[in-house]
Amino acid sequence: MTTIKDVAQHAKVSPATVSRYINNRGYVGTDTRQRIAKAIEELNYVPNEVARSLFQKKSKLIGLLLPDIANPFFPLLAQGVEDYFHQYGYHVILGNIQENPDKIAAYLKMFQQNFVAGILSAVPLNSDELNKATVIVDRTDCQSTYSISANNQQGAQLIVDAITETSYENIVIIAGPQDVVTANTRFHYVTRALANQGVNYQVLENTSYRFNNALTTADRLFTEFPQVDTVIAANDVQAIAIIQKAHQLKRRVPKDLQIIGYDDIPMSELTIPRLTTIQQPAFAMGWQAADMLYQLINEEELVDKHRLLDVKLITRDTLRK
Amino acid sequence: MTTIKDVAQHAKVSPATVSRYINNRGYVGTDTRQRIAKAIEELNYVPNEVARSLFQKKSKLIGLLLPDIANPFFPLLAQGVEDYFHQYGYHVILGNIQENPDKIAAYLKMFQQNFVAGILSAVPLNSDELNKATVIVDRTDCQSTYSISANNQQGAQLIVDAITETSYENIVIIAGPQDVVTANTRFHYVTRALANQGVNYQVLENTSYRFNNALTTADRLFTEFPQVDTVIAANDVQAIAIIQKAHQLKRRVPKDLQIIGYDDIPMSELTIPRLTTIQQPAFAMGWQAADMLYQLINEEELVDKHRLLDVKLITRDTLRK
DNA sequence: CTGAAAGCGCTAACAA
DNA sequence: TTGTTAGCGCTTTCAG
Numbered sequence: 058m059t060t061i062k063d064v065a066q067h068a069k070v071s072p073a074t075v076s077r078y079i080n081n082r083g084y085v086g087t088d089t090r091q092r093i094a095k096a097i098e099e100l101n102y103v104p105n106e107v108a109r110s111l112f113q114k115k116s117k118l119i120g121l122l123l124p125d126i127a128n129p130f131f132p133l134l135a136q137g138v139e140d141y142f143h144q145y146g147y148h149v150i151l152g153n154i155q156e157n158p159d160k161i162a163a164y165l166k167m168f169q170q171n172f173v174a175g176i177l178s179a180v181p182l183n184s185d186e187l188n189k190a191t192v193i194v195d196r197t198d199c200q201s202t203y204s205i206s207a208n209n210q211q212g213a214q215l216i217v218d219a220i221t222e223t224s225y226e227n228i229v230i231i232a233g234p235q236d237v238v239t240a241n242t243r244f245h246y247v248t249r250a251l252a253n254q255g256v257n258y259q260v261l262e263n264t265s266y267r268f269n270n271a272l273t274t275a276d277r278l279f280t281e282f283p284q285v286d287t288v289i290a291a292n293d294v295q296a297i298a299i300i301q302k303a304h305q306l307k308r309r310v311p312k313d314l315q316i317i318g319y320d321d322i323p324m325s326e327l328t329i330p331r332l333t334t335i336q337q338p339a340f341a342m343g344w345q346a347a348d349m350l351y352q353l354i355n356e357e358e359l360v361d362k363h364r365l366l367d368v369k370l371i372t373r374d375t376l377r378k
Numbered sequence: 379m380t381t382i383k384d385v386a387q388h389a390k391v392s393p394a395t396v397s398r399y400i401n402n403r404g405y406v407g408t409d410t411r412q413r414i415a416k417a418i419e420e421l422n423y424v425p426n427e428v429a430r431s432l433f434q435k436k437s438k439l440i441g442l443l444l445p446d447i448a449n450p451f452f453p454l455l456a457q458g459v460e461d462y463f464h465q466y467g468y469h470v471i472l473g474n475i476q477e478n479p480d481k482i483a484a485y486l487k488m489f490q491q492n493f494v495a496g497i498l499s500a501v502p503l504n505s506d507e508l509n510k511a512t513v514i515v516d517r518t519d520c521q522s523t524y525s526i527s528a529n530n531q532q533g534a535q536l537i538v539d540a541i542t543e544t545s546y547e548n549i550v551i552i553a554g555p556q557d558v559v560t561a562n563t564r565f566h567y568v569t570r571a572l573a574n575q576g577v578n579y580q581v582l583e584n585t586s587y588r589f590n591n592a593l594t595t596a597d598r599l600f601t602e603f604p605q606v607d608t609v610i611a612a613n614d615v616q617a618i619a620i621i622q623k624a625h626q627l628k629r630r631v632p633k634d635l636q637i638i639g640y641d642d643i644p645m646s647e648l649t650i651p652r653l654t655t656i657q658q659p660a661f662a663m664g665w666q667a668a669d670m671l672y673q674l675i676n677e678e679e680l681v682d683k684h685r686l687l688d689v690k691l692i693t694r695d696t697l698r699k
Numbered sequence: 700c701t702g703a704a705a706g707c708g709c710t711a712a713c714a715a
Numbered sequence: 716t717t718g719t720t721a722g723c724g725c726t727t728t729c730a731g
Contacts, residue, residue: 058435060724071702076726083727084700106491107432108724112707114379116428118471118492126457127644132447139447139474143481148488150439151472153460160464167469170427171439268644297648304650323448323589327618329625329650381708392718397710404711405716429708433723 059100068096079104110172119350120168122152122161122178124196124237128266129294129322130339131179134194137343138177145351147174154180156265175350181238190353194346196238197363203353204363205346207337209239212368213246215335216289216317219370221254223315223377225287228258229278233291234265240291243319247289263291271298279306286314293318293325293334300328300375316375330374337368380421389417400425431493440671441489443473443482443499445517445558449587450615450643451660452500455515458664459498466672468495475501477586496671502559511674515667517559518684524674525684526667528658530560533689534567536656537610537638540691542575544636544698546608549579550599554612555586561612564640568610584612592619600627607635614639614646614655621649621696637696651695658689 061079065072070089077083078093085093096102110116119142123131139149150173152164161180168176168189175190176182182193182202197204220228230247233240251258259282263274275298278285290296296318300310308314310330318325318334325332345364352359382400386393391410398404399414406414417423431437440463444452460470471494473485482501489497489510496511497503503514503523518525541549551568554561572579580603584595596619599606611617617639621631629635631651639646639655646653666685673680 058724061726062724072724073703073726074701077701080726086700089700103487103491105432105493105724106488107428107437107493108707109726110707111426111428111432111709111723112725112727114707116492121472126453126460129450129453132450132453135472136447136474136476139472140476143484146488148485148492149472151442151456151460151470153457155457155461163464164469166424167427167467170424171437171469172426172428272647294648297645301648301650301652324618324645327592327615327622329622331622379708382710383708393708394710394719395717398717401710407716410716426708429723430710432707432725433709433711435723 058105059102060105061102063100064093064096064102067100068092114172115174116172117147118171118173119147119149119347120152120164120173120176120178121149122154122164122176122180122182124154124180125156125266126151126153127268129324130292130320130337133322133339134179134343134346137340137345138347139343140340141344141347141351147351156267175354177346177350190350192346192350192353194342202362203349203359205342205349205366206239206363207342207366207368209242209368210246212319212335212337213243214250215368215370216243216247216319217250217254217256219317219333219372219376220287220289220315221256223287225256225315227282227284228256228287228289229261229282229285230258230289231261231263231274231278231291231295233263235262237266243291258289259285263295266292266294268294271295272302275299275302278302288314288316290316290318293320293322293332296332296334296375297324297328300330300332311375311377315377318375321371325371326373328375333373333375334371335368336371338366342366379426380423381426382423384421385414385417385423388421389413435493436495437493438468439492439494440468440470440668441473441485441494441497441499442470443475443485443497443501443503445475445501446477446587447472447474448589450645451613451641451658454643454660455500455664455667458661458666459668460664461661462665462668462672468672477588496675498667498671511671513667513671513674515663523683524670524680526663526670526687527560527684528663528687528689530563530689531567533640533656533658534564535571536689536691537564537568537640538571538575540638540654540693540697541608541610541636542577544608546577546636548603548605549577549608549610550582550603550606551579551610552582552584552595552599552612552616554584556583558587564612579610580606584616587613587615589615592616593623596620596623599623609635609637611637611639614641614643614653617653617655617696618645618649621651621653632696632698636698639696642692646692647694649696654694654696655692656689657692659687663687 179195193204321336514525642657
C-alpha cells in the first residue's frame with residue numbers, strides 16, 4: 058500500500074504539501090504540482106479514505122434504511138439514491154429492516170460508529186436519534202425532520218375521482234398495514250373523500266406489504282366480500298394478486314370487478330389486463346431525498362424542510378369506463 | 379464523542395486494558411472487567427469503527443456489486459447477503475452497476491480505499507483486480523475465483539425435458555444478453571439438448587435484461603416468428619411480457635402458445651396463467667455467497683472453491699399438458 | 700509557497 | 716494482570 062508519505066518522498070516534498078495538492082486547499086507551486094501529479098501517477102497512489110474519515114470524523118458513506126428490499130418499490134428508490142450520490146463520490150450502506158425493529162437500532166449505532174455523512178431512511182425514525190444529517194423518505198409523519206414524500210392526499214383524491222367516474226356498487230378498500238404512515242394517510246383521505254360524496258364502502262384490513270401476504274388477502278377479499286365489484290388496493294402487488302384471484306374465480310376484470318392499484322411498479326404494465334394505478338415516482342423520491350441530504354451534509358441553505366412530490370393517475374385497463 | 383480514553387479514565391485503567399476488554403483478548407482481571415463494563419455503560423461508549431479499521435487495515439464492510447437492482451432477481455440476492463452478514467456485524471456497501479462499466483472500476487477502487495473486508499459481485503470481474511477476498515455470484519465464468527452459481531446446465535435440461543413432454547411445432551428460444559455468462563450457458567445447453575433430441579428451434583436475440591426491453595422483444599417475437607407456439611424465455615420478466623402480448627394478440631396461453639420462464643421471481647406466481655418456470659434460489663445464492671466470503675475473510679479452510687446450487691422446475695400453468 | 704509536528708481513536712508489542 | 720509507547724495514514728495549524 059502506498060501512502061501519502063511515499064508520494065511525498067518520491068516528489069521530494071512533504072506529506073503536507075501532497076495533502077494540499079490532493080484536496081485542492083492552500084497554495085501549491087506549479088512545478089511542485091507537476092512533480093506530485095507524476096509521483097501519484099507512478100506510484101499508483103489512492104488516498105486512504107479510512108484515515109481521512111478518522112481525522113475528519115466524517116466519511117463519504119451514506120446510511121440507507123429500507124423497510125423491505127424485496128418490495129419492488131424500494132429497489133427503485135435505492136437506485137435513485139445510489140445514482141445521485143455516486144456522482145459526488147458518496148456511497149451507500151444498505152440496511153434492510155425487514156420488519157425487524159431491532160435492526161433499526163443496530164444500524165443507527167453502526168452508522169454512528171462508521172461516521173456516515175448522513176442517513177436516508179424509508180423507515181420511520183424517532184427524532185431523538187438525530188445526531189446526524191437525516192432525511193426521511195416516503196414514510197414520514199412529516200413535521201419532525203427533513204423529508205421527501207409523495208403526495209398521498211393527492212393520490213387518494215385521484216383514486217376517488219377515478220372510481221366515482223365509473224359505475225360501482227360495492228367498494229372494498231384494502232387498508233395497508235397500520236404501522237405504515239403512508240398507508241394510513243391514503244386510507245384516511247380516500248375514506249374521507251368517499252364519505253364526502255356520500256359513497257359507501259367496506260374495508261379489508263391488511264397487516265403487511267409482504268409478497269406472500271398479498272395472495273391470502275386476495276382470498277379473504279372474495280370470501281369476506283363476495284359482492285365486491287370495486288377494489289381500491291393498498292399497492293400494486295396487492296392489486297395484481299387480486300386480479301389473479303378474480304380470474305381464477307371467473308370474475309372478469311374490469312367488467313365484474315374493477316381494481317385500482319398504487320405505486321406503478323414496473324410489473325403493473327405487464328398484467329392482464331394492464332393495471333390502472335397511481336404512480337409514485339420512486340426513483341425521483343430517492344433522487345430528491347439524496348439531493349436534500351447532500352445539501353444538508355454540505356450545510357447549504359435549504360429552502361424547504363419537506364418536499365412533496367406529485368403522483369399521477371396511470372389509466373390502463375382495470376377500471377370500467 | 380466518548381473515546382476509549384474517557385472510558386479508561388472513568389474506570390481508572392489504561393486504554394490498553396479497555397481495548398483488551400472490548401476485544402476479549404488477553405487477560406483482564408475480574409474486578410477490572412466490572413469497572414470497565416460500568417464505565418462503558420455510564421458513558422454510553424461505542425467503539426469507533428473507523429479508528430479500528432485504520433489500525434487493522436480492514437473494516438467490517440462488504441462491497442456488493444449488482445448488475446441492476448431493478449431486476450427483481452437481485453434484491454432477493456442482496457437480501458440473502460445482508461441477512462447473512464448482519465448476524466456477524468458486517469455491513470454491505472451497495473454498488474449498482476446498471477450496465478455502466480466505469481462504475482465497476484470506481485467501486486473497486488472505493489472498496490479498496492475503504493478497506494472493505496471482502497467483495498461480493500454479481501458482475502463479472504477481471505481476476506487481476508483481486509487483491510481482496512472476493513466471491514463471484516451468479517455471473518461466473520467459474521474457474522478463476524471463488525464462486526456461487528445456480529446450475530445452469532441443470533436448468534437447461536429441466537427446460538428441455540419439460541418442453542419435450544409437451545406437443546410443440548415451432549420453438550423459439552429467447553437468448554439473453556450476449557455478455558451475461560449465465561444466459562449464454564443456458565442457451566448453449568438448451569440448444570445442445572434440443573439438437574441432441576433432433577428438435578428444431580429458432581432463436582430471437584435479446585440484448586438486455588432491462589424491463590422496458592422485455593415488451594419490445596415480445597413484439598419482435600410475434601412479428602418475426604408469427605408461427606411460434608412454444609417460447610423458452612431468457613427470464614421471467616421476459617416471459618411475463620410475452621404472456622401479455624400473446625393475450626393482446628388473442629393467442630391463448632398455453633393452448634396456442636406455451637411459455638417457460640427462468641428465475642421464479644415473486645411475480646411469476648401472480649400472472650395469468652401462472653408462469654411455469656425454473657426456480658433459481660436467489661436468496662440462497664446470496665446467503666451462500668456470503669457464507670463463502672465470510673470463511674474467506676476469516677481464512678477458514680474452504681472445502682470447495684465453487685458451489686453449485688440446484689435449480690428446480692416449478693410447474694404451473696403456461697405449458698401444455 | 701512549503702515543512703515540522705501534533706493528533707484523530709484505536710491496538711499490539713513489550714515491559715513492568 | 717496491567718500500563719507505556721508507538722504508530723496506522725491523513726490533515727491542519729503554525730512557523731518559516
